[in-house]
Amino acid sequence: MDVALKICRFDPETDTCARMQEFAVSLAENRTVLDALLLAWEQDPTLSFRRSCRSAICGSCAILINGQPALACQTLIRKATATGGPLTLEPLPHFRQLKDLVVDLEPLFESLKAAVPWLLLDDRYNGRMTPEAVCKIENPATCILCGICQADLGQAEIKPAGVVKALRFALDPRDTLGKHRLRLLQLPPEVLRLFVAQLPRNCPKGIDISSAPL
Amino acid sequence: MKSHDVLIVGGGLAGLMAALNASSGADVAVLSKIYPTRSHSGAAQGGFNAVLHDDDSIEAHVFDTVKGSDYLGDQDAIEVLCSDGPQVIYELEKMGVLWTRAPNGAIAQRPLGGAGFPRACFAADFSGHVVLHTLYEQILKRGVKVYSEWHLLELIVDEGRVAGAVVYDLATARVEIIRTKQIVLATGGYGRAFAKTTNAHANTGDGMAIAYRAGAVLSDMEFVQFHPTTLYGTNILISEAARGEGGYLRNAGGERFMADYAPAKMELAPRDVVARAIFKEIKAGRGLEGHYVHLDLTHLGETLVADRLPQVRDLAIRYAGVDPVAAPMPIEPAQHYSMGGVRTDTSGVSTLPGLLAAGEVSNVSVHGANRLGGNSLLETVVFGRRAGKKAAELARKTSFSGFSMETAKRLLEPWNTLLSVLPATGPRDDSAFAVRREMATLMTNQVGVFRTGAELESAVTALGLLKERYSTLPRPGGAHPFNYALMDYLELGYLLDLCEIIARGALARTESRGAHFRLDYPKRDDINWLRHTFACRGEGGPEFSGGAVAITSHKPQQRGY
Numbered sequence: 001m002d003v004a005l006k007i008c009r010f011d012p013e014t015d016t017c018a019r020m021q022e023f024a025v026s027l028a029e030n031r032t033v034l035d036a037l038l039l040a041w042e043q044d045p046t047l048s049f050r051r052s053c054r055s056a057i058c059g060s061c062a063i064l065i066n067g068q069p070a071l072a073c074q075t076l077i078r079k080a081t082a083t084g085g086p087l088t089l090e091p092l093p094h095f096r097q098l099k100d101l102v103v104d105l106e107p108l109f110e111s112l113k114a115a116v117p118w119l120l121l122d123d124r125y126n127g128r129m130t131p132e133a134v135c136k137i138e139n140p141a142t143c144i145l146c147g148i149c150q151a152d153l154g155q156a157e158i159k160p161a162g163v164v165k166a167l168r169f170a171l172d173p174r175d176t177l178g179k180h181r182l183r184l185l186q187l188p189p190e191v192l193r194l195f196v197a198q199l200p201r202n203c204p205k206g207i208d209i210s211s212a213p214l
Numbered sequence: 215m216k217s218h219d220v221l222i223v224g225g226g227l228a229g230l231m232a233a234l235n236a237s238s239g240a241d242v243a244v245l246s247k248i249y250p251t252r253s254h255s256g257a258a259q260g261g262f263n264a265v266l267h268d269d270d271s272i273e274a275h276v277f278d279t280v281k282g283s284d285y286l287g288d289q290d291a292i293e294v295l296c297s298d299g300p301q302v303i304y305e306l307e308k309m310g311v312l313w314t315r316a317p318n319g320a321i322a323q324r325p326l327g328g329a330g331f332p333r334a335c336f337a338a339d340f341s342g343h344v345v346l347h348t349l350y351e352q353i354l355k356r357g358v359k360v361y362s363e364w365h366l367l368e369l370i371v372d373e374g375r376v377a378g379a380v381v382y383d384l385a386t387a388r389v390e391i392i393r394t395k396q397i398v399l400a401t402g403g404y405g406r407a408f409a410k411t412t413n414a415h416a417n418t419g420d421g422m423a424i425a426y427r428a429g430a431v432l433s434d435m436e437f438v439q440f441h442p443t444t445l446y447g448t449n450i451l452i453s454e455a456a457r458g459e460g461g462y463l464r465n466a467g468g469e470r471f472m473a474d475y476a477p478a479k480m481e482l483a484p485r486d487v488v489a490r491a492i493f494k495e496i497k498a499g500r501g502l503e504g505h506y507v508h509l510d511l512t513h514l515g516e517t518l519v520a521d522r523l524p525q526v527r528d529l530a531i532r533y534a535g536v537d538p539v540a541a542p543m544p545i546e547p548a549q550h551y552s553m554g555g556v557r558t559d560t561s562g563v564s565t566l567p568g569l570l571a572a573g574e575v576s577n578v579s580v581h582g583a584n585r586l587g588g589n590s591l592l593e594t595v596v597f598g599r600r601a602g603k604k605a606a607e608l609a610r611k612t613s614f615s616g617f618s619m620e621t622a623k624r625l626l627e628p629w630n631t632l633l634s635v636l637p638a639t640g641p642r643d644d645s646a647f648a649v650r651r652e653m654a655t656l657m658t659n660q661v662g663v664f665r666t667g668a669e670l671e672s673a674v675t676a677l678g679l680l681k682e683r684y685s686t687l688p689r690p691g692g693a694h695p696f697n698y699a700l701m702d703y704l705e706l707g708y709l710l711d712l713c714e715i716i717a718r719g720a721l722a723r724t725e726s727r728g729a730h731f732r733l734d735y736p737k738r739d740d741i742n743w744l745r746h747t748f749a750c751r752g753e754g755g756p757e758f759s760g761g762a763v764a765i766t767s768h769k770p771q772q773r774g775y
Contacts, residue, residue: 012695030447030535042647045690045699050248052414055450055529057343058252074532098385099696105249109362118351119310127307128319134312135521138337141312141344145251165351174310 001029003077004086005040007047009100018097022086033080034061034072036087037101049101056204059146063101064090069151071204092151108147108161115162116184119169120176133173136212140168142205152202158187158195167196167209179213215622217393218243218359219609221379222400222602223366223421225250227258227342227591228573229400230349231598232562232605233358236398239606243359245381245392247416247701250360251350254402254414255594258342259453259525260326261334262595263588264299267323270331272296279589280768282328282484283582284728285744286434288764291578294560295589298596303335306595311348312337314522324458324522326587328484328775332458334588339453339525342591365701366420367629369397369428369569370617376428376568377615380625384701387693389629391622395609398601399425399556399564399571400594407709407716408549408662409654412444412451421575423708425556426715426756430566432749433557433577433761435712436719439585439729440663441550442488445534446506449548452526454587456509456538457481459522463492464508464542465500471507476775483775486584486729489547489663496546508542515539547663551590553581553729554716557748557761562601565750568612572601579746582763583728632700635691646687646703653680653706653713661717666733670721677717681710715749715756722758723747740770 003025010018025039034051041047050060054073061072065080066088080087095103149160163185170181177184185192200208220236222229225246236242244250265275275296280287303321307313313335316322325332337344353360361381368380370391378393401421405413426432442463443452457463463481465471475491476483483491492507501507511519511526516539519527523538530538556571558564558578564571573594580593660673684707690699725739726732746761 030533041698042645045645045647045702046694046697048696048698050252052248052252052416053254053257054414054448055257055533057257057340057525058248058254058414060248060252076532099694102696109249113354118355119308119348121308121310125308127304129315130319131315131317131322134315137312138340141337141347142340143347144256144343145249145347169310172310172312 001077002026003036003081005036006086006088007040007100008090009047010097011099027077029076029078031077032073033065033075033077033087033089036077037072037089048099057144059144062092062146062148062151064092064151069148069202071146071148074204092147094151094154095147105147108145108150111159111162112165114159115166117162117165119172119174122174122176125174129173137168137171140164140171140207140209143168143207144205146204148202148204149199153195153198157191160195160199163192163195164207167212171212215391215393217614219395220398220605221245221392221394222398223379224253224400224402224573224575225360226253226255226400226402226573227346227349227594228598229398230346230353231595232398232400232572232602234349234352234356235599235602236606237356237358240609243361244353245361245364245366247363247365247420249362250353251347253346254417256343256346257414257451258591259339259451260455260458261324261336261341261588262303262591263326263329263333263586264303264335264592265296265333266300266303266321266335267331267333270333274330275299275333277768278329279580279586281773282584282586284584284738284773285768285770286579286582286727286746286763288579289766289768290764291560291580293766295580295593295596299592302595302599306345306348309348309352312344314338324455325482326454326458327482327488328479328586329588334458336455338521339455339523345591345595366401366424367704368625369424370625371428371566372615372617372621374567375615376566377617380629382629385695387633387695387697389626389633391625393614395568395612395614396605397569398562398605399569399575400573400598401575403552403574404709404712405549407654407657407713409658410449410548412441412449412548412550418705419708419712420705421571422555423711425564425566425569425571426711426749426751428566429751430564430569431557432715433554433746434579435554435715435749436723436747437553437583437729438549438716439485439551439553440489440547442485442492442547443509443545444548445530446544446546448533450529450533451550452509452529452543452545453523456511456523456526459518460514462510463488464510465495466502467500471495471500479775484584484586487775490731492547493663502544506544506546509545510542511538512540512542549658551585553577553579553583553585560600561604562597563604570601570605572597583730632689632691633693635689642688644683644687646690646706649680649683649687650706650709653677653710657713661720664731664733665720667721670717673717674714674721677710677714681714684710718756719747719749719758744770
């Protein structure tokens with residue numbers, strides 16, 4: 001199918017503000033927005049966007065697709081164009097735009113550090129974990145650090161990547177701090193609950209920790 | 215000028231494991247062209263082979279691996295791989311890896327292809343992802359310096375040893391030199407050389423090609439693994455775990471055709487055997503729509519698929535429109551892994567002083583002519599760990615090379631010239647995109663699962679022409695931030711170098727062994743070809759020689775499954 005794209009362009013060296021550039025590409029409807037971007041890139045090789053795995057596991061291609069944060073490689077063209085009109089692709093909001101669809105990810109990765117994002121192994125751990133305990137952590141452990149939840153929420157006081165990481169360790173019976181990790185986050189419980197409730201809305205990995213005891 | 219005792223290039227499993235293990239004894243930095251958590255290790259699904267059970271044995275793991283390699287793997291290296299395995303698995307567990315558990319709470323294990331025992335430790339079907347993120351946590355804990363979105367451009371060889379690297383910061387478009395005592399390459403494979411591949415866009419063989427250009431020996435490059443089960447059309451990986459958990463392969467008639475090819479192992483025969491079987495079925499007219507076969511999980515039940523293969527299910531639903539609980543998945547083989555790479559010893563030390571390598575970029579060789587599922591993830595952590603320790607140890611005995619600022623300037627000059635070239639505008643007759651597409655199609659069609667002398671010869675000629683075209687392409691220079699066109703152009707150069715070595719190696723090897731199958735030489739030939747292929751850079755292209763295979767306890771036998 002023929003797809004009209006409007007892609008946000010911004011070059012910090014020549015532009016004072018961002019502008020939209022139109023592209024026309026043709027691809028099968030079961031291909032993805034990333035495939036459309038790759039075709040647009042062939043038309044204008046100065047276009048910049050991150051991509052790698054193309055199977056929703058690396059988290060590189062998080063952008064704003066028709067106003068919604070999503071992974072380009074996980075969004076089918078059929079679905080993205082269902083509402084009609086051109087397909088609008090912009091950088092993630094609440095991040096600094098560095099060039100075109102590329103945003104500054106340093107704050108996202110930096111924010112992890114405040115959560116003490118590693119296991120503090122409890123001496124009493126004997127090498128056994130129940131399958132049920134593992135099951136509970138598997139879901140938050142699929143976080144790919146794509147930044148979509150941060151773009152979606154845009155709340156300054158919440159650093160979502162660190163919160164998900166902290167909750168992942170809070171649920172881990174091997175961790176010395178366990179539930180105390182929630183206090184380390186220094187977040188009012190109602191703010192934390194709201195975040196956890198909103199997380200599944202756009203998370204491309206379907207992370208849902210709303211049933212975790214907070 | 216920046217300097218680090220040990221520079222690790224690549225932030226996947228092998229790179230991060232090397233960084234962790236080097237960091238206790240040296241000043242270490244990781245340089246990665248994408249953020250480490252974006253590395254393609256994270257896409258690995260199936261598991262890590264290791265002997266944890268009393269009924270299993272290191273000897274059995276060694277034998278399975280040797281046989282899987284079609285006797286080309288070096289048995290001393292395979293012994294190291296298998297013996298180190300269990301300890302590394304427990305180390306990872308204590309770092310926080312979320313291994314899936316058996317009902318008694320012990321680490322669960324699943325069968326993968328070519329193994330006589332269910333010995334793959336896994337985390338549902340996110341095994342690579344879970345370990346990658348755990349290792350990244352450990353890197354943060356140690357405070358290891360990470361240069362994310364920096365590219366390696368060139369290894370600096372001074373007085374016969376690697377003394378530093380020319381590197382490029384994608385965000386600032388600046389070229390710099392990092393002075394080093396030891397460099398560990400952990401840059402992965404070159405899957406993007408093939409049109410049909412499971413690999414990420416980032417997998418362009420940078421480390422292999424740059425090491426080769428600097429004078430390191432590459433080994434066994436003609437051995438390319440094709441994964442049997444990738445989604446038809448998109449080539450997105452469907453883990454071998456799908457068959458490990460009990461999935462069946464069926465042809466258009468609904469028959470489990472593996473009975474005709476590997477009656478004992480069936481779907482869990484090694485990948486080379488299964489990939490060939492699939493193509494033979496399709497060629498014999500028993501494929502669906504003439505192009506693919508089915509991977510059927512419908513008899514496994516929703517609970518098992520949801521618990522053990524959640525990612526496989528998501529991928530199939532999203533990219534193929536098929537819920538594997540309800541209907542079989544359309545699959546075809548595609549390039550997946552490079553058995554060949556930078557030749558190293560069991561400590562990761564390459565033939566070029568100052569340079570080590572670990573993971574897919576390397577050739578130790580533990581996979582020989584065909585890698586078993588679950589052995590590459592194991593290789594990344596076992597040999598990443600060994601290379602990291604060795605690099606730190608060597609760095610303690612090395613001092614920084616004294617190359618002068620003059621030398622540094624001279625090294626930077628061609629790169630700065632490249633950056634100062636303004637990108638050509640307007641329509642062009644040829645482009646890196648076109649050359650890359652032709653190269654990748656050629657590799658899939660003529661240097662794929664079934665090879666012939668005639669096709670390989672024509673591939674070598676065509677690759678030569680593509681290289682000529684490449685040299686005349688306008689260079690997409692310009693010191694712009696996030697100039698991906700420039701990176702793409704450089705990556706295409708790496709891929710073309712490697713394709714030439716792969717195709718010429720395949721043409722020279724007049725036998726069939728493991729993943730290298732010659733229709734015109736369908737038998738293994740131990741008399742002439744039980745040897746490694748070494749390639750090193752010569753005046754007019756790669757020069758090839760042979761290297762002995764280390765055989766300790768398993769004499770080559772007929773390989774059947």
